[in-house]
Amino acid sequence: MPVSANNEVSLRGLPDRVVAEILYGVQARTREGLHTTQFLPQHQEQRQQLLQIVSAAEARGQARVVEMNRQVLGNLEKIITLGQSGATADAS
Numbered sequence: 001m002p003v004s005a006n007n008e009v010s011l012r013g014l015p016d017r018v019v020a021e022i023l024y025g026v027q028a029r030t031r032e033g034l035h036t037t038q039f040l041p042q043h044q045e046q047r048q049q050l051l052q053i054v055s056a057a058e059a060r061g062q063a064r065v066v067e068m069n070r071q072v073l074g075n076l077e078k079i080i081t082l083g084q085s086g087a088t089a090d091a092s
Contacts, residue, residue: 008042016053016065020072023050027075040083047076 011019023046050073057065 011046011049016057016069019049019053020069023072023076026079027072037083040080043076043080043083047073047080050076 011022014022026043026046050069054066054069054073057069
């Protein structure tokens with residue numbers, strides 16, 4: 001179960017599928033132009049968690065899980081790059 005503290009949410013312990021769906025939501029939000037540097041540290045942490053999920057799935061031979069999460073990882077990389085470049089389109 002996600003634990004929220006100080007406006008941060010940990011995805012640790014959630015099933016891989018749930019993490020992927022949450023990250024997909026982030027992806028969809030960004031695709032709509034709604035992103036901000038405010039959440040850059042959380043996106044970077046999510047990236048690390050996702051890399052661990054992909055690595056574990058590769059070790060278990062779960063090709064579909066790897067494929068699905070690599071797609072989400074690619075979109076998360078775009079979010080992080082935008083945040084690092086300072087290119088934002090904050091929602092009002």
